[in-house]
Amino acid sequence: MAMAQTQNDKTYKIKINWYACVGCGDCMTACPVNLDMKRTKGYLDESDAVILVKNSNVHVINQNLCTGCGTCIPACPVKAIDIIMKEAD
Ligand code: SF4
Ligand code: SF4
Structure with a gap:
């Protein structure tokens, strides 16, 4: 299971x-x-955004909220985003 x-x-x-x-x-x-x-909230901040741009640079703020959908990857004009698989323990 x-x-x-x-x-x-x-x-x-x-x-x-x-x-x-x-x-x-x-x-x-x-x-x-x-x-x-x-x-839901009307705005995004560090408490619940997955990905947030601050000071002209992008930050992954809440990695744990990311569903891995991949929508952000083709949205990036410079192909700066990737999803990597973690090594199994
Ligand atoms: S993979 Fe999906 S949920 Fe994760 S940051 Fe990109 S668009 Fe958001
Ligand atoms: S879409 Fe790409 S270039 Fe634009 S903020 Fe996100 S990672 Fe940076």
């Missing part, structure tokens, strides 16, 4: 190439989890 996946044992992780990022914010806008948070 498959074990339920907890928030901390996800097998994937969002990875951002900081050097390539131009801080456009397209990933932040495209992310459906961010969109839900924004609809």
